[in-house]
Amino acid sequence: MRFFSWFVLRRMAQEPLRTASTALGVALGVAVVIAIQLTNASSLAGFTTALNVVSGRAGLEIASPGTGVDETLIPALGWLREFGDISPVIEGQLVLRQPGHPAERLRLLGVDVLRDRAIRDYVLLSPTATGQTPAPREFLSLLLDPSSAVLTARFSAPRGLRVRSTLTVEVGDRRVPLTITALLADEGPARVLDGRLVLMDIAAAQQVLGTFGRVTRVDLRLAADTSVDTAERAIASRLPAGLQVRRPAQRGQQVENMLAAFHLNLTALSYIALIVGLFLVYNTISVSVLSRRAEIGTLRGLGITRAEVRALFLGEAAILAVVGGAVGLLLGRLLAIWTIALTSTTVSTLYIATAAAPPALTWRYVLLACVTSLPLSLLAALVPAQEASGVSPTAATRGIDDVEPRPRFRLRGLWLPAMLLGAGAWLATLGPVGNLPLFGYAAAVAIVLGASFLVPAILVLVTRLLLAPVRRLMRVEDWLAVNNVSASVPRLSISIAALAVSLSMMVAIAVMIGSFRDTVSYWVAQTLQADLFVSPGARQQPGPDETLSPDVVDLITSSPDVAAVDRFRSIDVPYADTRVRVGGSDFDVLLTRGTLLFKAPADARAEMRAAIGQDAVVVSESFSLKQRVSVGSIVSLPTPHGSVEVRVAAVYFDYSNDRGVVMMDRSTFERHYGEIGASGMTVYLAPNVDPDAARERLLASIGDAHNVVINTQAWLRAEVLRIFDSTFAITYALELVAIVVAILGVAGTLLTLILEREAELTVLRLIGTTRAQIRRMVMGEAAVIGAASQAIGLCVGLALSLVLIYVVNVQSFGWTIQFHLPGMFLVQSSALMVLATTMAGLYPARRAARLTLKQDQ
Amino acid sequence: MSALLTLHAVTRSYAAGETAVAALSDVSLDISAGEFVALVGPSGCGKSTLLHLCGAMDRPTAGTVALEGRVLAGLNDDQLTLVRRARVGFVFQFFNLLPTLTVIENVQLPLLLAGSRRAGAESAARTLLDRVGLARRLFHYPRQLSGGEMQRVAVARALVHRPALVIADEPTGNLDSENGHRILDLLTELNVESGVTLMLATHAPDIAAAARRVIRMRDGRIEDGGPRGAVL
């Protein structure tokens, strides 16, 4: 151990910068992984913690696809008491707008307060004004006043709300006054959702949400000696058609499945930074081994065994990993705040409305940090450590190491990269696993690995080609720089490969996103044809329960400005193991006024017209790809009255949602799901009516009674692209981290090379090289490294982008994307990258220039 | 002939913890152009320090060093570099060639660094390499050469820019005696041919014997062969 401290720790301490930059690289890699795991967990946690609160002790729940359980069925479910206590539940979303605060979403939980305490625990904060008032009274008071609500102390206190405060919440387009009857203490259910919970009596909740006649579900708390499995089976066999029994966790599972592709993408991206960090470990240990061959030889001469030498270097890697992992864990937690902010909009826009808050750093994450940093770092260090163990005792006496000054280009070294690239191409042709493009990711990994192994060969070729023109056209220090890089290929290739890999991902993602954006903006221009889009003010997608009031619908429909409207309604429906969106829309209006972009069949419009009034639907491309259905397929949709078989009449392009949409004519929709209001309206104006003016007139006629949002076509088109861009902000952010790590690697490598080349630099200085010339030479090396990395990154990135666009995207999201090269972006980012790498040479250059000439032997 | 190099009351000390250790103390010395001077003395006597000061690699703690009448003490690092680039050549025990450059590239490098044209630099290098007998080794890399050959390349590099002074620190120390003598002969010949001043530090008495002037050093002081104003 002492030996380890002498040989390894002291050395690491002597080179704090290299040690720190490597540890930081590992830390950043681990941090990104942790942050993304936390982010993924948070978007789910928002949902599942809410689910847990809301499920309480419910072991099973009875639900109905569509908009909820018909309450008249409930008395007939009395037999459920054989299995335990039942309690009907209404859930919904409220929006609270307070002056000085942004609009906030609150989850409304409506329960039968007389029965529900068997299922859920509530702890009321005793109002200090009345002191001795027994807590349950406030609950019972909920019965009397339909505006009476219980909020959490956690939410209320910072907003100056207290017992007997009144507030106005928005539901759909309506404004509803509430009075706070009591506050929930900051424990248990009240803690989750960051306290954004409103508890009401079931009757009041029904009135507030306007969901008369329906409850969201019926919770069942199983009696102590009842097995969930047995009960689930027994209940399933007795429930009437249209009602389903399930475990609360199944809803979480469905949401998890829904988010799986999105999460997998983020996870895959996050591992790039980690892999780059591990490249750093490999690099550092390699350099450590190379630069200490003599030392190792001496040690071997003194009787240290090979295994001990290997252990020394693995120990160095382990220290880097542990330090990096620990720092990464904490950094990841900080980073998560930011990544969650970046992703929560996406998740709540596209998937589920959830209050995302970073989950606590549990042991699970500590374990993840250890598992990602330690074994992988050791693995990364294994090759150089093995090499170190092979150093012979005579290395000490020779004094000069045996590295070739100019590595030769060997054709023999090309079979491995060739095989990997071939494998990548083959993997890209395979189908998805489940709905996840695992082979697609494997293809990307194979391509990246193959390209990495090609890096030395490419570097040798490129620098050799560069030498002559640089010598002829540029300064001597530039020529020396190229020459140095060329000579250091074995040591540099790892850093360059790491940088090239992250750059290639950046390029690939930029191309993919650029293409996607291009496709979406074309799609938006083609399909968003209506003049105005009306939605309830309190609705942010996805809020299938929030609807427009009938009087608003009437008012708009009858306006003289309006030529035609399409009222659409969409609801979430469980399908296979996920949730899809089922929509009802006026096909006639859609066909005559609007435009859908159809994928199949050729006469899609005729087919769609023929579907009116029939049990026939049009489905989105992502539904078709993910559920493997095509035109003519029969799809079995769950409805409140049991399953209904519908025929797929056409498939249309839709980039608004990757979960899949099944759209039917409104008449068909109402037949199966009932008349349940409109989630929104698209409005086609009469000729020569100015959209903005029409919008103002409609809003004025609706007045303050309802909060309705009316957007113009231009605004909505811009909004779609804004949402699009925010969705991919995280992608760029993750990539940036990977690139930062890679640049750290370049800087670290350069620094090491300079320390190693001390003697050479001294000679250069002696024979008249000025400090400025030395600096320029080192920066030149950095520039060459950056340029080579960027060049490799561009080529590999383009290949990867093809995999992303044609394999990963299609398989995980079900979207067809037209390839489009964002040329300007690539040129700019390339220039920026070369500049950034050159800047990474700044410190090593200064170190090199500062070398003192004194060399006392 | 005027003095090429003048040292007056030169002291060079290094910080060693709290105290300063003098590597050279109060050394005065004149060296005329074209001289061949050998520095001898035991390890740690201050030979290398004196060479560094003479070769514009270092500045004295006290006293003055003047090369061709120019006082080096007042120059900054870049100015010292320019002095070396133009007026000084170096040969070291461990050859100190750049391993990534070919023989001819190594030799022409000082000229290129000084901004000479490529063609001129190349022909100058060729000429010198021809002179040291390596005309057939121009495009080899240093590791492909023997020790003696490498040192001959180093000698060529030290002279390619026609310096006024060549500093040689144990140039034969890492060579067998045959190669050592060949290098010494070469240096002696070049001293005579080109009139370049040669300062050579060595342990070996037989090497020192080749010099026309021998300066013996001990404990940072000149014991013998000290200041001299004129040529013999």
Add this chain to the structure above:
Amino acid sequence: MRQAGIAATMVLAAMLAASAQSPSPGWKAAVVGRTIKLPADHASHPEYKLEWWYYTGNVEAADAHRFGYQLTFFRVGLDPAPANRSAWAVRDLFMTHVALTDVSGRRYHFTDRMNRAGPGWAGATVDRYRVWNDDWEATIDSQGRHRLSASTAEFGIDLSLAEDRPVVLHGERGFSSKGSAAGNASLYYSLTRMPTRGAITIDGRKLAVTGLSWMDHEFGTSFLEAQQVGWDWFSIQLEDGRDLMLFQLRRTDGSIDPHSSGTLVDAGSGLHTLNAGTFHLQPRAGRTWRSPVSGARYPVSWQVSVPSAGLDLIVTAAVDDQELHTEGSTGVTYWEGAIDVTGQSHSRPVQGRGYLEMTGYAGPSMGTVLR
């Protein structure tokens, strides 16, 4: 009278103090002259704020295994016309207490339920007699027999009761004035001796039983004076064919409220109203039971004397622990249990059974709750 306090307590627990102020707008007040007709008036009277159906009885199995039971349905009106059109809007609360005393096994079981009508899982119909709370139910069958059924995880009752003896209308032909304040009255009748048969389920065994039950049905809107601490209420069925109902109200100052009263039904169904001062209810010294749950101390043996009827009786709890807790719903705790009666009628030995209710011994005093 007896259950008025319990029901009122529940109402108060259910409502904010502010909304519990009388008079209650929208509810009908009990008035003199409303005649009570059976079986029509067994059904619900939703125009009144409070209503309950109260059954107690002593039954025995063939093997002489003895049980006492209690099944009470309360309807407490909260809002005669809710503005919310939701089916879940609460017009009435339905509370049900069911208790079984296993006298032979010396055990006491009870459960309570509270529900709103909701989409139909509790209620009381007006066209015919049926009151229910989930699967607990009291109704009249086609033969005119009262059918009671309530089962819990621990026990169950399934009984059929005959209306043997004519109805006893309390007060002025069923108009029962309560206290000195005007308008405090209810409509109140009893069936004091109902031959009972059916089954009791306990410990997984179903036992056929027979015995006698007592039913009270009372409805009104405003009942209460505010100063009682609690009351002690006795229903006694003597083997000589006489039925006796007595209660005393205990006031905050320790005195007995002058509105305490009773009714004696003789074997020929003749009624005798007993006013305060014509009977004496005295706890017997040294015979108290302390509840380990509530900490309350109940006199479980009483000296009962009605000099005008020549009755001098000792009433003793069949089982000491017959305390009912409803923390899960309203938080009310009271003692309600089967009793044994021995003593003398005109100096001749007489025996009987019955039910005793004691309130105000546990928890906040009724007076405090009433504020």
